[in-house]
Amino acid sequence: MQSKDKPIISISQLTKRFGSVVALDELNMSVQAGEVHGFLGPNGAGKSTTIRVLLGLLKKTSGEVTLFGQDPWKNSASLHKQLAYVPGDVNFWPNLTGGEIIDILGELRGGLDEARRADLLVKFELDGSKKFRTYSKGNRQKVALVAALASDVMLYILDEPTSGLDPLMEQVFQTEIRALKDQGKTVLLSSHILSEVEALCDRATVIREGKDVAVYTLAELKAEHANLEALFLSQYKDK
Amino acid sequence: MWTLIKLILRRDRVKLPVWIGVISLSLLSMIPVLQKTYGDQSSIDVLYQTFSVNPAGLFLTGPVDAPTFGALVTIETLLWWGLAIAFMSTLLIVRHTRHNEETGAQELLLSGQIRRSSSLAAALIVAVAANIVMGLVIGGGLVLIAGEYWSPEHSWLFGAALALFGIVWSAIAAAVAQLFENTRLVNGVLAGLIGIAFVARGIGDFMGKVGSDGLLQPAWISSLSPFGWLQATRPLTFPDWSPLTTSLAVALAVSAVAFLLLARRDVGMGLVPARKGRTRASKFRRTGLGLTWHLQRNIAFGWLVGVLAMVGTIGIMTPEMTNIYDSSDSIKMLVESLGGQGALIPAFLSAMLAIIILMVVAYALQGLGKLRDEESSGHLESLLATKLSRRRWAMLHIGTVVVTSVIMLALTGCVMALGVNLLTDIEVSVAEYTLAGLSYGPIVLLFAGLYLLLFGIVPRVAGLVTWAYFGVVVFMTWLAPVMDIDKSIMNISILEHLPASPAEDIKLAPMLWITGIALLLVVIGFTAWSRRNLIER
Numbered sequence: 072m073q074s075k076d077k078p079i080i081s082i083s084q085l086t087k088r089f090g091s092v093v094a095l096d097e098l099n100m101s102v103q104a105g106e107v108h109g110f111l112g113p114n115g116a117g118k119s120t121t122i123r124v125l126l127g128l129l130k131k132t133s134g135e136v137t138l139f140g141q142d143p144w145k146n147s148a149s150l151h152k153q154l155a156y157v158p159g160d161v162n163f164w165p166n167l168t169g170g171e172i173i174d175i176l177g178e179l180r181g182g183l184d185e186a187r188r189a190d191l192l193v194k195f196e197l198d199g200s201k202k203f204r205t206y207s208k209g210n211r212q213k214v215a216l217v218a219a220l221a222s223d224v225m226l227y228i229l230d231e232p233t234s235g236l237d238p239l240m241e242q243v244f245q246t247e248i249r250a251l252k253d254q255g256k257t258v259l260l261s262s263h264i265l266s267e268v269e270a271l272c273d274r275a276t277v278i279r280e281g282k283d284v285a286v287y288t289l290a291e292l293k294a295e296h297a298n299l300e301a302l303f304l305s306q307y308k309d310k
Numbered sequence: 311m312w313t314l315i316k317l318i319l320r321r322d323r324v325k326l327p328v329w330i331g332v333i334s335l336s337l338l339s340m341i342p343v344l345q346k347t348y349g350d351q352s353s354i355d356v357l358y359q360t361f362s363v364n365p366a367g368l369f370l371t372g373p374v375d376a377p378t379f380g381a382l383v384t385i386e387t388l389l390w391w392g393l394a395i396a397f398m399s400t401l402l403i404v405r406h407t408r409h410n411e412e413t414g415a416q417e418l419l420l421s422g423q424i425r426r427s428s429s430l431a432a433a434l435i436v437a438v439a440a441n442i443v444m445g446l447v448i449g450g451g452l453v454l455i456a457g458e459y460w461s462p463e464h465s466w467l468f469g470a471a472l473a474l475f476g477i478v479w480s481a482i483a484a485a486v487a488q489l490f491e492n493t494r495l496v497n498g499v500l501a502g503l504i505g506i507a508f509v510a511r512g513i514g515d516f517m518g519k520v521g522s523d524g525l526l527q528p529a530w531i532s533s534l535s536p537f538g539w540l541q542a543t544r545p546l547t548f549p550d551w552s553p554l555t556t557s558l559a560v561a562l563a564v565s566a567v568a569f570l571l572l573a574r575r576d577v578g579m580g581l582v583p584a585r586k587g588r589t590r591a592s593k594f595r596r597t598g599l600g601l602t603w604h605l606q607r608n609i610a611f612g613w614l615v616g617v618l619a620m621v622g623t624i625g626i627m628t629p630e631m632t633n634i635y636d637s638s639d640s641i642k643m644l645v646e647s648l649g650g651q652g653a654l655i656p657a658f659l660s661a662m663l664a665i666i667i668l669m670v671v672a673y674a675l676q677g678l679g680k681l682r683d684e685e686s687s688g689h690l691e692s693l694l695a696t697k698l699s700r701r702r703w704a705m706l707h708i709g710t711v712v713v714t715s716v717i718m719l720a721l722t723g724c725v726m727a728l729g730v731n732l733l734t735d736i737e738v739s740v741a742e743y744t745l746a747g748l749s750y751g752p753i754v755l756l757f758a759g760l761y762l763l764l765f766g767i768v769p770r771v772a773g774l775v776t777w778a779y780f781g782v783v784v785f786m787t788w789l790a791p792v793m794d795i796d797k798s799i800m801n802i803s804i805l806e807h808l809p810a811s812p813a814e815d816i817k818l819a820p821m822l823w824i825t826g827i828a829l830l831l832v833v834i835g836f837t838a839w840s841r842r843n844l845i846e847r
Binding site: 175 | 412491492584585586587588589590591595596597598600601604605687688689691692693694695696697698699700702841842843844
């Protein structure tokens with residue numbers, strides 16, 4: 072169990088190179104237990120790369136990364152028992168149904184809450200009997216969302232989870248995340264949707280070209296700028 | 311429409327020339343090879359007589375129309391290269407029609423100023439053109455190198471017949487692509503149709519009667535099959551251009567049907583609605599093994615059916631083999647070099663066993679290919695974000711493929727022996743043949759090791775390199791004996807190092823060292839896999 076002041080995710084001077092391309096450049100970020108932490112940045116800034124390093128899918132070039140206090144590269148399989156992931160690009164097996172995929176991922180995460188699963192399928196208006204390849208983009212995302220939200224873990228890593236959803240579903244999503252927060256869970260939310268980050272996040276790390284540019288609490292933001300959009304523009308305009 | 315054609319050509323700018331080149335050149339290279347093996351007229355005479363009196367060989371190769379070199383080349387090449395051309399054409403059409411719709415590329419194209427039917431038309435035009443080019447290359451090539459055996463008219467008819475054959479299959483593919491939403495299903499149905507067409511022709515020949523002109527008249531069932539029309543042109547013996555009109559008419563009619571079907575459906579849908587699946591995953595499917603089996607299942611069953619079909623066919627042909635092999639020295643030498651010593655039936659069966667083993671290896675390669683598939687498609691990303699570890703995931707797939715391969719190897723030997731015992735009055739030991747099949751296990755392990763090694767170090771080329779080496783082994787097994795290749799080069803093929811059991815005794819030593827190498831490759835591959843980045847697409 073994490074102690075109150077030890078971060079669930081701690082990233083320090085993380086660098087990731089692919090050949091000569093520097094994807095992450097001495098990135099720093101930390102996510103405390105029980106917070107909803109936003110992860111903001113333009114396309115290609117390195118958000119997904121960072122998440123992949125956290126998940127043990129990519130090997131860091133240099134720097135320190137800890138997840139639940141351990142090395143995510145070495146202990147990925149055991150650490151993953153405590154987290155659920157929604158990928159930015161949802162790709163699942165085309166001939167399995169949404170329901171089957173949710174069950175499979177749930178089992179591989181250590182178990183699904185049946186009541187919660189049924190409840191989420193209703194709330195997100197998802198028909199679990201259709202084969203994955205027949206779903207629209209938004210529905211594909213819902214499969215990944217329901218699979219993640221139906222599991223009972225400590226950390227949720229969500230990579231642009233609502234980019235294909237309509238405003239109604241966006242509200243459903245936000246309600247669910249608030250519920251998780253009330254339960255003391257931790258959420259890392261990578262998102263482009265500023266209103267979503269404003270509505271949900273306690274703090275947000277802004278990343279640009281592989282470097283962390285700023286970390287803001289929402290209170291600080293609201294004090295300094297009218298909204299995050301101005302923040303975005305002010306951070307990015309000097310390119 | 312011209313833009314669409316250019317798009318297709320650009321996308322397939324490597325694939326098409328390679329397909330056309332490999333098919334044409336390999337066909338043309340058979341001429342000197344066959345000349346070497348069956349050079350003397352006496353072998354050809356024997357072949358002619360044997361085929362005239364026994365129907366079993368007809369099923370596989372079709373009739374020998376005359377005691378000429380042309381007849382020999384026909385039975386050795388026409389149908390087999392036809393098969394390759396059928397696959398080339400159908401895969402091409404499906405790739406540029408149904409596959410486009412499935413990926414969504416079609417939607418993007420159609421938002422431009424083109425008609426819905428233009429894509430289909432463009433795909434058909436390219437397929438027709440490719441087949442025509444290939445027909446010209448084959449025909450022209452034959453004119454150049456086979457001038458001493460037959461006149462140019464024969465050569466051009468050979469090329470034309472194959473070209474129209476491919477065009478017929480392009481039309482059929484165009485129609486089938488309208489029916490189903492799923493590309494894999496379409497390709498599977500087409501492969502099934504090609505198989506059925508081949509078998510129909512086989513049955514027609516098997517049951518045919520020899521007419522007054524001394525030529526085999528196939529039973530009516532052959533006239534329903536494109537393979538039947540192809541063969542009826544008898545290009546290198548008694549050329550007949552009229553079956554080409556049948557092919558052309560059918561191609562036009564089926565294409566028209568394809569366009570009609572296209573007009574009746576929505577883009578992205580098929581005329582046959584997609585089936586719904588289960589709402590909940592079964593207990594088995596929720597486990598790592600269950601998911602793995604779901605992904606491996608179709609590949610396994612498909613190849614199992616193919617392997618058993620081959621074994622069955624060999625069982626039927628065995629008794630007839632004695633006639634052919636007994637009566638020609640050069641053929642006897644061929645069998646001896648493939649591994650037979652002493653009694654010719656075990657020699658023949660052992661040679662056939664080795665060839666079916668290659669089919670099992672092909673299955674293994676396709677099954678192992680799932681490793682890269684799952685990684686590059688992005689499926690693996692979500693899986694590895696759970697408590698499933700990299701090693702366990704890889705082991706599940708490799709284990710499934712290896713176990714299935716071993717079962718296939720044992721079944722091959724067992725069923726072959728049972729078939730021979732039941733269908734002929736020759737008696738062979740089922741246990742001996744089953745063990746013979748299993749003795750090739752190390753080959754499968756070696757290929758698995760090779761694939762895993764590459765998957766761990768250079769995943770993007772894992773499939774390519776293993777299939778390429780497989781191609782080398784196939785080439786060595788099939789052609790090298792007739793081409794007198796130097797032994798040191800032959801040893802590149804791993805199959806060379808195992809005795810052709812059961813005609814030759816099973817040797818433990820090569821089995822052990824091949825397995826040893828395989829295990830080493832597996833260990834290195836595993837370690838590399840555990841240490842590298844996940845590489846998608």
